[in-house]
Amino acid sequence: MKTFSGSKQQRKREMGSGAKQKQLPKWKIHFEKSPKQKIQPPPEFVCPISGSLMVDPVIVSSGHSFERNCIDACKSLNFRPTLPDGSVPDFSTLIPNLALKSAILSWCHSTLFTLPPKPLDFCSAHNLVRTLLLASRSQQKPNHQLSVFSSQETEPTRTPSQVSTSSEESVTAAAVISGPTTPLPFTTRPSCCCSSSSSSDIESSNHPSSLEEDEFATKLRSSQVFEQEEALLSLRKLTRTQEESRVNLCTARLLSALRPLITSKYASVQVNSVAVVVNLSLENRNKVKIVRSGIVPPVIDVLRGGFPESQDHAAGALFSLALDDQNKTAIGVLGGLPPLLHALRSDSERTRHDSALALYHLSLVQSNRVKMVKMGSVQVLLGMARSGHMTGRILLVLGNLAASAEGRGAMLDGGAVGYFMEMLERENFDWDSTRESCVGALYGLSHGGLRFKGLAKEANAEEVLKKLEEMGSERSKEKVRRILEVLKQKDEEEEAVDWEELLKSDEEDASSGRGRASIR
Structure with missing residues (x-):
C-alpha cells in the first residue's frame, strides 16, 4: 500500500510538473510579443x-x-x-x-x-512645408546655400528641420525627407543634413555647462575679432541641430553679448551673429525673450543696409519672431515694417519671400495694418501684384489689410476692386490658393459699403463671381456667395443712388484720400 501510495504521489507530481511545462510556452509567447513602441502605422x-x-x-x-x-x-x-x-x-x-x-x-x-x-x-506644418520647398530648391541648385527656419519641436526625439548656414563655414544645408520613423518642426518634420564635413564637428553634449556659457560670453565680448568669430561659429553649430542647446544658450547674458556684434563691420561676424539669432528663435519659448533683449533694432538695421547674406538672415529672423503673437506689435513699434516692405524688392529671392511672410504675420495685428497704410504700402503691394511679383504672398498681405477700415479705404482708392476682378476673369492662376487669396481680399473689400458696390458694378463683378461659385474650396465658395449677396442687396436708399455720379466723386476723392493717409 505504501509503495502504491508513493508511486501515486510521484505520478501526481510528474503530472503537475508536466502541466507546468505545458504552460511555459504560453508565457513565453506572451512575453516575446513586440512592444507597442515597435509597431509602425500602415x-x-x-x-x-x-x-x-x-x-x-x-x-x-x-x-x-x-x-x-x-x-x-x-x-x-x-x-x-x-x-x-x-x-x-x-x-x-x-x-x-x-x-x-x-x-x-x-x-x-x-x-x-x-x-x-x-x-x-x-x-509647425507651415515651417515643415517651407523646409520641403527649400529642399526642392537645393536639389535644383546644389551649390546654393540655404537659410531655413522652423518653429517648435513637437516631439523630444525629433531634430530641427530648418537651420541657418553660412558661407563663412562653407556649410550647405540639404533637407532630406525620410520615412515616418525619421526624426523630424513636427512626428512631423524632416531632418536636415549638412553636406559639408564641418557638420561632423557639431558637439553632442546635451546641456551646456555654466563654464561653456562663461567662455562664450567672454569670447563674444573680446576685442579680438578672431575670438568673436570662433565663438559665433561654435554657437551656430550648437544651435543648428540641438534643441536643448538653443534653449539653454538663449540667456540674457549671451543675448546681451551677441547684440552689439549684429551690426559689426566685419562680414563674418555680422553674418554669423544674425544666423545665431535665427537658430535661437526656432524655439517658441525663446521668441519673446529675444525681442525683449533688445536684439530686434540691430536686426532691423542689418535688413536696411547689412551685408547681402546678413539681410537674408535678418528677414528670416523677423519672420520667425513674428510668428509669436506677443511679438507682432513690438516689431511694428520698433520700426520693422518699412525695411520689410522695402526688402520685397531685394535681389535675393530668400529675402523677398521671408519679408513677405513676415509682413503677412505682422499685418494680422490692427496697429500694424494702420502703420502699413500710412506708409503707403497698399500702393506698393498693388503695384507688385499687378506686375506678377510674388502675387500669392502679396495677396495674402492685402487680404489682411482689407480687414481694416483704413486698408479698405486705401485699396478702394487704389483701384483694387477692378484689379481683382481682372485677375479672377483671366482664370489663369498658377495655384488655386492664389485665386482663393484674391477672393479673400475681395471679400474684405465687400464691407466697404456703397463705394465697393459702385466699383464692383463698374467692373462687372456679379457676372465674374457667378462663374466662381462652384470653384475652389468650400470657404472660397462661401465668400463668393456672400460677396454676391452684398451686391444684390437693394434698399430704397441704394435705388436712389446715381452710380455714375458716385464713381466720379470717388475718382476725385481718391488722390486727396491718398494724401490724407500719408500724413496721418
Missing part, C-alpha cells in the same frame, strides 16, 4: 508630407490623403510636393476623409498605438 495612415500618423485626414482632388494643416500650409506657400510615386497632388478641393479617420482610430485601438492628442498645428 503607410496609408501616414501623411506623405509630415511623415506622421494622421489625426485630421482630408482627401484632395487627386485622391491622395493628407493632414489638413499640411495642405493649408502648402497653399499658403504656393507649393505642391512631388510624392514618392512621382505624382503631384491637386489641392483644389479638400474633403474630410471620415472613413480613413475611423480606420486609423480602429487600428490604434486594436494595436494599443497611441494616437497624437491633436492634429499638427498650422505653424
Whole structure:
C-alpha cells in the first residue's frame, strides 16, 4: 500500500510538473510579443508630407490623403510636393476623409498605438512645408546655400528641420525627407543634413555647462575679432541641430553679448551673429525673450543696409519672431515694417519671400495694418501684384489689410476692386490658393459699403463671381456667395443712388484720400 501510495504521489507530481511545462510556452509567447513602441502605422495612415500618423485626414482632388494643416500650409506657400510615386497632388478641393479617420482610430485601438492628442498645428506644418520647398530648391541648385527656419519641436526625439548656414563655414544645408520613423518642426518634420564635413564637428553634449556659457560670453565680448568669430561659429553649430542647446544658450547674458556684434563691420561676424539669432528663435519659448533683449533694432538695421547674406538672415529672423503673437506689435513699434516692405524688392529671392511672410504675420495685428497704410504700402503691394511679383504672398498681405477700415479705404482708392476682378476673369492662376487669396481680399473689400458696390458694378463683378461659385474650396465658395449677396442687396436708399455720379466723386476723392493717409 505504501509503495502504491508513493508511486501515486510521484505520478501526481510528474503530472503537475508536466502541466507546468505545458504552460511555459504560453508565457513565453506572451512575453516575446513586440512592444507597442515597435509597431509602425500602415503607410496609408501616414501623411506623405509630415511623415506622421494622421489625426485630421482630408482627401484632395487627386485622391491622395493628407493632414489638413499640411495642405493649408502648402497653399499658403504656393507649393505642391512631388510624392514618392512621382505624382503631384491637386489641392483644389479638400474633403474630410471620415472613413480613413475611423480606420486609423480602429487600428490604434486594436494595436494599443497611441494616437497624437491633436492634429499638427498650422505653424509647425507651415515651417515643415517651407523646409520641403527649400529642399526642392537645393536639389535644383546644389551649390546654393540655404537659410531655413522652423518653429517648435513637437516631439523630444525629433531634430530641427530648418537651420541657418553660412558661407563663412562653407556649410550647405540639404533637407532630406525620410520615412515616418525619421526624426523630424513636427512626428512631423524632416531632418536636415549638412553636406559639408564641418557638420561632423557639431558637439553632442546635451546641456551646456555654466563654464561653456562663461567662455562664450567672454569670447563674444573680446576685442579680438578672431575670438568673436570662433565663438559665433561654435554657437551656430550648437544651435543648428540641438534643441536643448538653443534653449539653454538663449540667456540674457549671451543675448546681451551677441547684440552689439549684429551690426559689426566685419562680414563674418555680422553674418554669423544674425544666423545665431535665427537658430535661437526656432524655439517658441525663446521668441519673446529675444525681442525683449533688445536684439530686434540691430536686426532691423542689418535688413536696411547689412551685408547681402546678413539681410537674408535678418528677414528670416523677423519672420520667425513674428510668428509669436506677443511679438507682432513690438516689431511694428520698433520700426520693422518699412525695411520689410522695402526688402520685397531685394535681389535675393530668400529675402523677398521671408519679408513677405513676415509682413503677412505682422499685418494680422490692427496697429500694424494702420502703420502699413500710412506708409503707403497698399500702393506698393498693388503695384507688385499687378506686375506678377510674388502675387500669392502679396495677396495674402492685402487680404489682411482689407480687414481694416483704413486698408479698405486705401485699396478702394487704389483701384483694387477692378484689379481683382481682372485677375479672377483671366482664370489663369498658377495655384488655386492664389485665386482663393484674391477672393479673400475681395471679400474684405465687400464691407466697404456703397463705394465697393459702385466699383464692383463698374467692373462687372456679379457676372465674374457667378462663374466662381462652384470653384475652389468650400470657404472660397462661401465668400463668393456672400460677396454676391452684398451686391444684390437693394434698399430704397441704394435705388436712389446715381452710380455714375458716385464713381466720379470717388475718382476725385481718391488722390486727396491718398494724401490724407500719408500724413496721418
